[in-house]
Amino acid sequence: xxxxxxxxxxxxxxxxxxxxxxxxxxxxxxxxxxxxxxxxxxxxxxxxxxxxxxxxxxxxxxxxxxxxxxxxxxxxxxxxxxxxxxxxxxxxxxxxxxxxxxxxxxxxxxxxxxxxxxxxxxxxxxxxxxxxxxxxxxxxxxxxxxxxxxxxxxxxxxxxxxxxxxxxxxxxxxxxxxxxxxxxxxxxxxxxxxxxxxxxxxxxxxxxxxxxxxxxxxxxxxxxxxxxxxxxxxxxxxxxxxxxxxxxxxxxxxxxxxxxxxxxxxxxxxxxxxxxxxxxxxxxxxxxxxxxxxxxxxxxxxxxxxxxxxxxxxxxxxxxxxxxxxxxxxxxxxxxxxxxxxxxxxxxxxxxxxxxxxxxxxxxxxxxxxxxxxxxxxxxx
Amino acid sequence: xxxxxxxxxxxxxxxxxxxxxxxxxxxxxxxxxxxxxxxxxxxxxxxxxxxxxxxxxxxxxxxxxxxxxxxxxxxxxxxxxxxxxxxxxxxxxxxxxxxxxxxxxxxxxxxxxxxxxxxxxxxxxxxxxxxxxxxxxxxxxxxxxxxxxxxxxxxxxxxxxxxxxxxxxxxxxxxxxxxxxxxxxxxxxxxxxxxxxxxxxxxxxxxxxxxxxxxxxxxxxxxxxxxxxxxxxxxxxxxxxxxxxxxxxxxxxxxxxxxxxxxxxxxxxxxxxxxxxxxxxxxxxxxxxxxxxxxxxxxxxxxxxxxxxxxxxxxxxxxxxxxxxxxxxxxxxxxxxxxxxxxxxxxxxxxxxxxxxxxxxxxxxxxxxxxxxxxxxxxxxxxxxxxxxxxxxxxxxxxxxxxxxxxxxxxxxxxxxxxxxxxxxxxxxxxxxxxxxxxxxxxxxxxxxxxxxxxxxxxxxxxxxxxxxxxxxxxxxxxxxxxxxxxxxxxxxxxxxxxxxxxxxxxxxxxxxxxxxxxxxxxxxxxxxxxxxxxxxxxxxxxxxxxxxxxxxxxxxxxxxxx
Numbered sequence: 017x018x019x020x021x022x023x024x025x026x027x028x029x030x031x032x033x034x035x036x037x038x039x040x041x042x043x044x045x046x047x048x049x050x051x052x053x054x055x056x057x058x059x060x061x062x063x064x065x066x067x068x069x070x071x072x073x074x075x076x077x078x079x080x081x082x083x084x085x086x087x088x089x090x091x092x093x094x095x096x097x098x099x100x101x102x103x104x105x106x107x108x109x110x111x112x113x114x115x116x117x118x119x120x121x122x123x124x125x126x127x128x129x130x131x132x133x134x135x136x137x138x139x140x141x142x143x144x145x146x147x148x149x150x151x152x153x154x155x156x157x158x159x160x161x162x163x164x165x166x167x168x169x170x171x172x173x174x175x176x177x178x179x180x181x182x183x184x185x186x187x188x189x190x191x192x193x194x195x196x197x198x199x200x201x202x203x204x205x206x207x208x209x210x211x212x213x214x215x216x217x218x219x220x221x222x223x224x225x226x227x228x229x230x231x232x233x234x235x236x237x238x239x240x241x242x243x244x245x246x247x248x249x250x251x252x253x254x255x256x257x258x259x260x261x262x263x264x265x266x267x268x269x270x271x272x273x274x275x276x277x278x279x280x281x282x283x284x285x286x287x288x289x290x291x292x293x294x295x296x297x298x299x300x301x302x303x304x305x306x307x308x309x310x311x312x313x314x315x316x317x318x319x320x321x322x323x324x325x326x327x328x329x330x331x332x333x334x335x336x337x338x339x340x341x342x343x344x345x346x347x348x349x350x351x352x353x354x355x356x357x358x359x360x361x362x363x364x365x366x367x368x369x370x371x372x373x374x375x376x377x378x379x380x381x382x383x384x385x386x387x388x389x390x391x392x393x394x395x396x397x
Numbered sequence: 398x399x400x401x402x403x404x405x406x407x408x409x410x411x412x413x414x415x416x417x418x419x420x421x422x423x424x425x426x427x428x429x430x431x432x433x434x435x436x437x438x439x440x441x442x443x444x445x446x447x448x449x450x451x452x453x454x455x456x457x458x459x460x461x462x463x464x465x466x467x468x469x470x471x472x473x474x475x476x477x478x479x480x481x482x483x484x485x486x487x488x489x490x491x492x493x494x495x496x497x498x499x500x501x502x503x504x505x506x507x508x509x510x511x512x513x514x515x516x517x518x519x520x521x522x523x524x525x526x527x528x529x530x531x532x533x534x535x536x537x538x539x540x541x542x543x544x545x546x547x548x549x550x551x552x553x554x555x556x557x558x559x560x561x562x563x564x565x566x567x568x569x570x571x572x573x574x575x576x577x578x579x580x581x582x583x584x585x586x587x588x589x590x591x592x593x594x595x596x597x598x599x600x601x602x603x604x605x606x607x608x609x610x611x612x613x614x615x616x617x618x619x620x621x622x623x624x625x626x627x628x629x630x631x632x633x634x635x636x637x638x639x640x641x642x643x644x645x646x647x648x649x650x651x652x653x654x655x656x657x658x659x660x661x662x663x664x665x666x667x668x669x670x671x672x673x674x675x676x677x678x679x680x681x682x683x684x685x686x687x688x689x690x691x692x693x694x695x696x697x698x699x700x701x702x703x704x705x706x707x708x709x710x711x712x713x714x715x716x717x718x719x720x721x722x723x724x725x726x727x728x729x730x731x732x733x734x735x736x737x738x739x740x741x742x743x744x745x746x747x748x749x750x751x752x753x754x755x756x757x758x759x760x761x762x763x764x765x766x767x768x769x770x771x772x773x774x775x776x777x778x779x780x781x782x783x784x785x786x787x788x789x790x791x792x793x794x795x796x797x798x799x800x801x802x803x804x805x806x807x808x809x810x811x812x813x814x815x816x817x818x819x820x821x822x823x824x825x826x827x828x829x830x831x832x833x834x835x836x837x838x839x840x841x842x843x844x845x846x847x848x849x850x851x852x853x854x855x856x857x858x859x860x861x862x863x864x865x866x867x868x869x870x871x872x873x874x875x876x877x878x879x880x881x882x883x884x885x886x887x888x889x890x891x892x893x894x895x896x897x898x899x900x901x902x903x904x905x906x907x908x909x910x911x912x913x914x915x916x917x918x919x920x921x922x923x924x925x926x927x928x929x930x931x932x933x934x935x936x937x938x939x940x941x942x943x944x945x946x947x948x949x950x951x952x953x954x955x956x957x958x959x960x
Binding site for chain 2: 072091092094105107108111120121124125172
């Protein structure tokens, strides 16, 4: 079912703060489609969990309404809302077996026993935990507890599934496996889902759309591609992955083609820009480290190509510099390159065996394609 | 202030979404006011009643002018201070011996130090009379001394130390167990002598616990009623007994109430000082499970000295229970020690009504007290509602208020309409339920605080209302606390005297009150038989609860073993 959060603001009393209150969420407005998987992503304290808890009914919005499936549930307590939550700590009932845990919700709804045990068995098979039915929670590994918590939430076929950082207590390998699993299960049952995390890779993997939040406000709503490659502002660009930002002035702006100039009168092209970018304005040119290719610097061809705006590989010159640091990570090599700018430029080179390594002290040229370049509003303006 | 009101409004709004929960909160808060606060207020009001419908401090003036009552005040404070200090010292020695010294007979010491806790609080006094009284086994049969001065300071001091050192022992055992012995090992490793380690590491770390034990013992001794009633005698007046005598002997309610207030004030001061000390927890060296040290922190010489001291006090306790057992079967204590079952014939015959009444009252009060304790712990830890601090504070009050004061409060508060309860079963039950909830609340709070609240949220999220959540999730999870609340409530309901003595009637009587009456009429054999039966019932009940709890432990697995 669809979920609508209408203009929600949530304040908590906090005598230690100015005004005696903490505004956890401010002017939050979002419509989630039926069957959609939306992730709330942001640093700790950004209000994402509070928002999730308002959908579940554990918190009541100070202002605004919560709608689930065309019904205003703002005044319904959590047990009257058709939502199921997967908690960060799993919240498995310690005094019940796996089977009893999973069947608890159906039991509360008064389903007959044979039906409960059938449903429970079925979901345990889907989750691959059928053999754990009679185990006690303290006999389960973290990953197994995670599956039990997910099974317990799904078996009720809720209108909305809520996830509160469900993978943060798992080790890295299991986390990657489980996020695919969660996506698979959600796709299988087509349950509208809201997922809270501070891990951008997790958000990218599972989501149809991502809501990036900061200090209680929505920063951007978009698909993983939009969030990562076409961020709305510097916060989003910074929060999701690493980024090179170069202060520029916009010289030319039209749909699909933007030209900007930096302080050294070097010209850059980009195919996209955040809203609010127009000719003559200060902006930031954003290029992700993996979008820069590292090549040998050769003074002769460089100027010609830069002037022409196209190279042999149609990639444009970003900057030239000296390798400061090279970190070999196996599948990639990460470079910090001193290009005479305020900050060193980051570049990541994939398949290093094929592409070759650069050592610190090497002079290199960095190239980019305009498709990977994006213009952001400059916050300092 | 405005934000306080808006917060209260928000809390109220939240509570109003759940009418059952709101009802429970109102019921709990209301009954705490009626059955804990109102009796205390009644005592205060009665003490200001100077007759003729006027109020004033006249009664207090009379009390203070009376040299005898001034002496009682002084005696009470002096006895409480001495007992607190000496009891804590002995308790510490026992605790240190058991936890640190790898002492032989540790188990034996542990058991002997715990038995007095589950016994009626006057059993020490009874045994002391049997040993040192006019027909005392030691004074008369052994040394042929008549009129040995056991009544007054000597006897009372001995009885109270024996009665209350176990409280210090249990407190300090917990403190010493939670102190990581590795700290002491480290100090030894750094080159400290054993004595240096003890004085510079062990004692300072244990100090908050020691101070807290002193304050706790002070409060308990001050509230003690059974021992002084039997042993203080008329030349050594004690406040709690004087308050009782004013009311039961002289029918002077205002004076009894005024004495109660004088008893209540130091109790409250010392009680809250103790709570404050505990809440500060300056030295938290708790690392989870108690750890074992491999090094020897106690020198062989010190261990022998410690062993001798512990053995001596253990033998004193053993002697007390020995004389109770023998007394229960001896024909006429002090004169004819032939074995007989006469006393038990009396107990199970003429006197059996008191046994039945006691069992029934304790049997009804215990589950209610246990459940109420868990409900209050749940409300206080998990539910936000205006007045939460109030509920918490009032529910803990009965720990601080001496039983005598509560007893007087109950007869003052509930002897007229709309709550005319004097002489009924209800007044005893209500008194026991509201007096014996604090241990359950405290352990429930501690356990709940260690349980992730999202477990209960998960239940609500899955569709459980607050009643279902509490009964299906919260209560099973805090079962160990529930059981320790039950044990405490049962032990206290079985062994209570101080408040109960005001509330019993011909219709409803208690074993403890009967025992006191037998002692006063010199029928020591019957008193001993009653006491023995009482201790056995309590012991059996505790064993039963332990067995049940053990089976629950294994059922629930490791999740609960940390308790």
